[in-house]
Amino acid sequence: MSLAGCSSGLASLEPIPAAPVGPQQVETGDSIRIAIDDIDNTDGEYTVSGAGTISLPYIDELQVRGLTIPQVKERIEQAYRAAGIFNEPEVNVQPAQLRPYYVLGEVNRPGEFEYRQGMTVQAAIAAAGGYTYRAKSDEVEITRTIDGRDVVGTATNQTPITPGDRIRVLEKWF
Structure with missing residues (x-):
């Protein structure tokens, strides 16, 4: 008896490209x-918009998508220098919250989860309550x-995951 029609569909997919090595880019x-x-009311969290920008006092929208945290710091310093506001601005930039990742399919609690640096697929599945008994657990x-x-x-x-990844656990064929 042939089971060729019972393929999970993963056979035609290539392995996902490796997560970038090095500092995480802001997205x-x-x-x-x-x-x-020296600027009141600037200390706080800024969320990167759909256009890839943040808005800071005294300067226009600043493009930050695709930059690392040190590059964002430099971009902000350059913007304040170019605007003539500071000769040597003192700027501190830290990641506050990265994009969540998503797990769906054959897991016990599918949904959106908070990303932590260094996570693997196994850690992401564990956060989603583990595999169901129907899950194809060797590949996602x-x-x-x-x-x-x-x-x-x-x-x-x-496999390491990155912020924003969407993980789909398929059903295995018995």
Whole structure:
């Protein structure tokens, strides 16, 4: 008896490209904590808009999508220097909250979860309550945004995830 029609669909997908090595880039939906000495009411969290910008006092919208935290700090300092507000601005930038990741399919509690640095598929599945008895647990499907476009691929339990990943656990065929 042939089971060719019972394929999970993962066989045609390539492994998901590796998560970028090095500092995490700021993307839409991330919150960053910014403190600027000598300007009142700037200490706080700023969420990156859909356009990839943040808005700070005395300067226009500032493009930060795709930059690392040190690059965001430098961009803010340059903007205040260019506006003639400071010669040597004192700026502190830290990540506050990264985009969540999502787990759906054959897990006990599908949904949206808070990303933590260094997470793997296994940790993400554990946060979602583990696999159901119907789950194909040796391989999952991940949709990851890379350079502004969605890429779909397969991953194992040890594959690192990134903020914003969408993990889909498929049903196994008995």
